[in-house]
Amino acid sequence: MSNAHYEPWKWEVPKTIIGERGHIPPDAHTKVVGTAEFTSDVVRPNMLYVKYYIAQRGAGRIKKLDTSKTEQVDGVVKVLRYDDKSIKWASDTLKPGNMTTFLNDRVYWAGHPVGFAVVAVSEYACDQAIKKAVIEWEDLPCEVDYNKALASKDLYREDINPQNNIMDKGEKVNNAIGDVEEGFKHCDHIIEFEYEIAENTPVSAEPMTCVCEFDNDDNCKIWFHGQAFNTIEEVVGEFVPQNKIDMHSAFNGGTFGGPISHQCEGWTAWLAIIAAYITRRPCKSVWEDCQFVGADECMGHHKWKVGYNNNGKIIAVDLDTVASGMMIGGEISKIKASTCIPNLRHTYVYPLYNRVVPGVFRDGAVAGTCQNMLFAHVAAALNMDPTEVALINDGGDGKTLAELEPKRVEEGFPAGRDSLKECLEKGKKAFNWSSKYHAAGARKLPDGRMHGVGFTWTESWQNWPYRRTRCGINVRYDGTVDVIYRRSCTGPLVALPYAQVVAAEMGMKLDDVIYQPDRHNVGFDTMSEASSSGVATNLGALVLAARKAKQNLLEYACKDAVTFMFGMEIPNPAPFTGLTPDKLDMKDSVIFEKSNPSHTATVKQVVQLHAGWNPIFQHEYSRFFTEAESDIPNYMDTALGRQCHFVEVAVDTNTGKVDILSACLVNDVGTAINPDVINGQQYGGFSMGMGRGNAQEVVYDPVTGAKLNDNMVFYPILGIGDVGPINCEIVETKTGYSPYGAVGLGECGCAATMGLTAAAVYNAIGKWVDIPTTPNNVLKALGKA
Amino acid sequence: MSSEENNKKTSGLTRREFIKDAGIVVGGASVASMALLSACKGDTKTVTQTVSTTVNKTVTKTVTVAEDGVELTDLHVILNGEPRVCHIEANWTLRDALKEGMGVISLKDMCNGCGACGSCSAIVNGRPILTCMALAVECDGAEIETAEHLGVINHPLVNAYAKNFCAQCGYCTPGFLITAKALLDKKPNPTDEDIIDALGGNICRCGTYPQHIIAIKEAAKGGK
Ligand code: FES
Numbered sequence A: 001m002s003n004a005h006y007e008p009w010k011w012e013v014p015k016t017i018i019g020e021r022g023h024i025p026p027d028a029h030t031k032v033v034g035t036a037e038f039t040s041d042v043v044r045p046n047m048l049y050v051k052y053y054i055a056q057r058g059a060g061r062i063k064k065l066d067t068s069k070t071e072q073v074d075g076v077v078k079v080l081r082y083d084d085k086s087i088k089w090a091s092d093t094l095k096p097g098n099m100t101t102f103l104n105d106r107v108y109w110a111g112h113p114v115g116f117a118v119v120a121v122s123e124y125a126c127d128q129a130i131k132k133a134v135i136e137w138e139d140l141p142c143e144v145d146y147n148k149a150l151a152s153k154d155l156y157r158e159d160i161n162p163q164n165n166i167m168d169k170g171e172k173v174n175n176a177i178g179d180v181e182e183g184f185k186h187c188d189h190i191i192e193f194e195y196e197i198a199e200n201t202p203v204s205a206e207p208m209t210c211v212c213e214f215d216n217d218d219n220c221k222i223w224f225h226g227q228a229f230n231t232i233e234e235v236v237g238e239f240v241p242q243n244k245i246d247m248h249s250a251f252n253g254g255t256f257g258g259p260i261s262h263q264c265e266g267w268t269a270w271l272a273i274i275a276a277y278i279t280r281r282p283c284k285s286v287w288e289d290c291q292f293v294g295a296d297e298c299m300g301h302h303k304w305k306v307g308y309n310n311n312g313k314i315i316a317v318d319l320d321t322v323a324s325g326m327m328i329g330g331e332i333s334k335i336k337a338s339t340c341i342p343n344l345r346h347t348y349v350y351p352l353y354n355r356v357v358p359g360v361f362r363d364g365a366v367a368g369t370c371q372n373m374l375f376a377h378v379a380a381a382l383n384m385d386p387t388e389v390a391l392i393n394d395g396g397d398g399k400t401l402a403e404l405e406p407k408r409v410e411e412g413f414p415a416g417r418d419s420l421k422e423c424l425e426k427g428k429k430a431f432n433w434s435s436k437y438h439a440a441g442a443r444k445l446p447d448g449r450m451h452g453v454g455f456t457w458t459e460s461w462q463n464w465p466y467r468r469t470r471c472g473i474n475v476r477y478d479g480t481v482d483v484i485y486r487r488s489c490t491g492p493l494v495a496l497p498y499a500q501v502v503a504a505e506m507g508m509k510l511d512d513v514i515y516q517p518d519r520h521n522v523g524f525d526t527m528s529e530a531s532s533s534g535v536a537t538n539l540g541a542l543v544l545a546a547r548k549a550k551q552n553l554l555e556y557a558c559k560d561a562v563t564f565m566f567g568m569e570i571p572n573p574a575p576f577t578g579l580t581p582d583k584l585d586m587k588d589s590v591i592f593e594k595s596n597p598s599h600t601a602t603v604k605q606v607v608q609l610h611a612g613w614n615p616i617f618q619h620e621y622s623r624f625f626t627e628a629e630s631d632i633p634n635y636m637d638t639a640l641g642r643q644c645h646f647v648e649v650a651v652d653t654n655t656g657k658v659d660i661l662s663a664c665l666v667n668d669v670g671t672a673i674n675p676d677v678i679n680g681q682q683y684g685g686f687s688m689g690m691g692r693g694n695a696q697e698v699v700y701d702p703v704t705g706a707k708l709n710d711n712m713v714f715y716p717i718l719g720i721g722d723v724g725p726i727n728c729e730i731v732e733t734k735t736g737y738s739p740y741g742a743v744g745l746g747e748c749g750c751a752a753t754m755g756l757t758a759a760a761v762y763n764a765i766g767k768w769v770d771i772p773t774t775p776n777n778v779l780k781a782l783g784k785a
Numbered sequence B: 001m002s003s004e005e006n007n008k009k010t011s012g013l014t015r016r017e018f019i020k021d022a023g024i025v026v027g028g029a030s031v032a033s034m035a036l037l038s039a040c041k042g043d044t045k046t047v048t049q050t051v052s053t054t055v056n057k058t059v060t061k062t063v064t065v066a067e068d069g070v071e072l073t074d075l076h077v078i079l080n081g082e083p084r085v086c087h088i089e090a091n092w093t094l095r096d097a098l099k100e101g102m103g104v105i106s107l108k109d110m111c112n113g114c115g116a117c118g119s120c121s122a123i124v125n126g127r128p129i130l131t132c133m134a135l136a137v138e139c140d141g142a143e144i145e146t147a148e149h150l151g152v153i154n155h156p157l158v159n160a161y162a163k164n165f166c167a168q169c170g171y172c173t174p175g176f177l178i179t180a181k182a183l184l185d186k187k188p189n190p191t192d193e194d195i196i197d198a199l200g201g202n203i204c205r206c207g208t209y210p211q212h213i214i215a216i217k218e219a220a221k222g223g224k
């Protein structure tokens, strides 16, 4: 397929099923009553368990490792030591870029699996055995403060850079447009501000596990919790040919993506694989601490210089960050993509020290937070309504909306849609912004707490169908349809919306279409279910495959069949013999003649006609298996979809406690496939965003580098009483690059809202607070701590 | 520093290890545990002890101390209306016993068994408890209800939860469901505040919280 004509946003939206509420996800009851089998529930006959030794210190080298007592613990089958040359150690596939190698003698961060792992008959035996090992350590310099690391001559991460404590070989400039210095000369005001964002960590729902087994003919089965299936196939491929690998995905507790998860899931899988290969018994690897491995891209210091005019128009932005955004360097990427600010510059330096290298999860929080802080500060400095400041700066790549419009209309996008304006209209009304917004520090609640509101906006996320995906559709002997995919590690409910798309495109009843998980060994790369490759990426393959499957069915509906029985040829005329597929259509799983709708045949009739008289002839089904691959549009310009969010807080100036009273979240999703699922991503992501913005902070011991709160008792995850009522609004301007102009939103609910409480706390108390807005940070801003 | 020193941190210590290593000194469970732990390693005799448990029952336990020092006993419970028995090690938590011994997979473990997530919840003798925080032996003879059972009896909560999108990844959901059932058993028409109070110990990383309030109220009205 040539991408010259691949313009999926021009595809017509089917009139039924898409956009409907009230459908129940096909796996909902199973999940609700707990009979859904998750990876951590998988048990195989005669199964062993395998666990890493996890370093609690931030730095050090193993001088001597004595595992003699470990080996004697009841139930221990094997100790996998880093210095055992007989073991085929880690694959290069599991050492992506500058990620740390595991299971060697060197500790680079607290939580790092080093030294050895234990294979035993139970998890308990593994735990007991690990405790019996005696390690003699060589103490090495340890630093968990990035400023100190930058100033130090000691090296903390020679694995990444043996020269100095800077990753990526020094300072970089990113996302620059225009001339910032020139811009500062032509604006009414210049402000400078800075703040700190603490480290937070993903805390996936399900502890990381993987199950692997080899049979005596070297066939390998794996139950993998994660997204990067192909990587794992490559790793096992170093032991056995890839065509002997059978990958399964059980249900997976929410893991929120990004390179951190890929590394953790990869190393968890690798441990199960190597233990199973050595012991020739099924092995389950368990890495509970993995939930707390990973630092968010946002952490670090942000220092801004901003030039703007009296009317709120921003002229020049210069941002300097230390420590954040490691994977992307994308602090101002969303500002660039969604504003007409003509002069932008971002310099950054990523120090290396004894924490896990920051990455992303629910990617984009650093960009969303930067945009939030920029606009909140400018609006505050001007004492202007921040929604007005947003509108005046809306655009993309330094151009105004008006400047972007002609090209966009020419490319087939609807004319005259102003996403931000539409989002603001809905959101301000639903949130009652006009009565809630006030000047900073101007409203006290009857109970003495200060009232504040926060606002943020940015582009819609995942506007880009940035990679090709494939989809398979199988029509069964009874006329039902499965869409073939593999379940991936994130939680969003995509099974339902994807089935809706296929049913709508084919003309099937929704109940007849099942989005079939765990069916990925079909000879091509099936879709990852969700995450960054959600709707925006996968929809193209789904629609194309559904259209192809429909066309295939209509062709067979017109084609006479011949059945061979007992040596005889029995002719079977097609229900639409003599007609051509273009004269037919489908609705509710029934094929009909367009000019004579009473002339019908069910899908089941057509399949059975051509599948033969007996379903034993399964090979005939292949006639009704179709697959299609999506493409990447060659025209992808500035994103025009927008999102905006509002939050209302109460701040207790005595205790510093910030309570979230209410929120309103507005997302332009282009075209809504399933509004219930979209709402789920909105309120779900918001809850996580508020955790990151208002509560969560990883605490380290400054001397040993040990993490002090890597557990759910001391690392606060928000609960049902912590977020207040949330109003979710959907806008559909059809301005995305995916089919029907759709846009994904799986990450932005969390990523775009992380800075909201900082903006709201300023509105409440007239002071800027570091992120998260914990009582300690609020009291510090108030001069009370 | 030895690795043992390295391992001494709260998060790395499972409930089972804590019980095993420290002995139990809290509540009624202490009697049972001390009886069990007082037996010598390698002692094969049978110990019979009457214990008072945290679920306010008196039970008689027979404990066999195997050659390797592992203390074994039987756990008898009424699980989801059916009498069940399984062989357990004396230091197992109720979660271990139900999951590993009886195959109850609705009991999850989001917080590494430190009592902070609610994903392992079950109703024991009418009260919702965290099964990772209860010693199995102290629940001997108890009536236990898990989320699976609500599916079997088609409790209105099940459909209300399914249709209101209370499960995204679904890992936490059975824990919420069974806690909600315990609430409805006690308060058939709960207010929003009652629901928020009752579910305060349940964590959902996918953030499905608003839907539980809707679903529980809907189920309270008979599923409408
Ligand atoms: S596993 Fe029991 S509360 Fe988390």
Ligand code: FES
Pocket: A205, A253, A254, A491, B166, B167, B168, B169, B170, B171, B172, B173, B203, B204, B205, B206, B207, B208
């Ligand atoms: S639905 Fe994923 S943790 Fe609750």
